[in-house]
Amino acid sequence: MKAILEDIKSNKGTSSFHAFRYQVPYFQFKWHYHPEYELTYIVKGKGYRIVGDSYEYFTDGDLVLLGSNLPHTWSGKSNDDIDSDAVVIQFSNEFIAPFLELNESISIKNMLENAIRGISFGADESIVSKIIDLSTTNGMDRIINLISILDNLSKKQTKSIASNTFHNVVSKKNEMRINKVCLYIQNNFYNKISLKEVADLVYLTESNFCKFFKKATGKTYSDYLNELRINEACRLLVQSDKSINQISFECGFETLSYFNRVFLNKKGVTPSKYRNSKTI
Secondary structure, three states: OOOEEOOOHHHHOOOOOEEEEEEEOEEOOOOEEOOOEEEEEEEEOOEEEEEOOEEEEEOOOOEEEEOOOOOEEEEEEOHHHOOEEEEEEEEOHHHHHHHHOOHHHHHHHHHHHHHHHOEEEOOOHHHHHHHHHHOOOOOHHHHHHHHHHHHHHOOOOEEEOOOOOOOOOOOOOOHHHHHHHHHHHHHHOOOOOOHHHHHHHOOOOHHHHHHHHHHHHOOOHHHHHHHHHHHHHHHHHHHOOOOHHHHHHHOOOOOHHHHHHHHHHHHOOOHHHHHHHHHO
């Protein structure tokens, strides 16, 4: 997806890489990319993580490594109405390249190559502790600790985030338009949103909008909207006692039969089986 270019170089100042604690009332939707690799750990927060063409629910403990120029955003509020909290580490290829020439770094090199699609990790308290500490570490210890973190992560099981078919095209053209559209969809997915309505947002005909949206996101408009709605439905199925019919309506589906059909197509099971499998 085309996105806003974020300037990391000016943020890190004279340091070799940028590591900081990010605490805000909530994570705002900001679809962006940058040439640096990014390792993000969510200390506290919940909502949706969008990486490439992937749209997934996240909560406390989310740990993700993103490759160069991979568009992404986290959007949502924290649990218990307290500030959202994340640790973000951003480092350039120029910084990491000398280390990757060492024979001992082959696993790190392979991991960074796979990060082109984004990869997520399971929870590991020892690694998480090092990541959190890195935001306040100074001097050579920062570099040593970062390499240690990457080495430890490279030996863990991972899960790819964006699909094999996603091909990011870095361009500033249309970045404001796609941000405007995606933010509007996110804020209004529980209502009926016509194709004309979103096309009008960016002053395109419906036909041109469909081409623009597919090229930018790798998905059709209807598929993107349905995926967002189904992910929200999954959250409600697990975290609430609301009926399936009520959840279907609250997520923007006009009929229960269509909701069930889309849910089965996206998740491979019915909503009731999904709920039962997650609550056992």
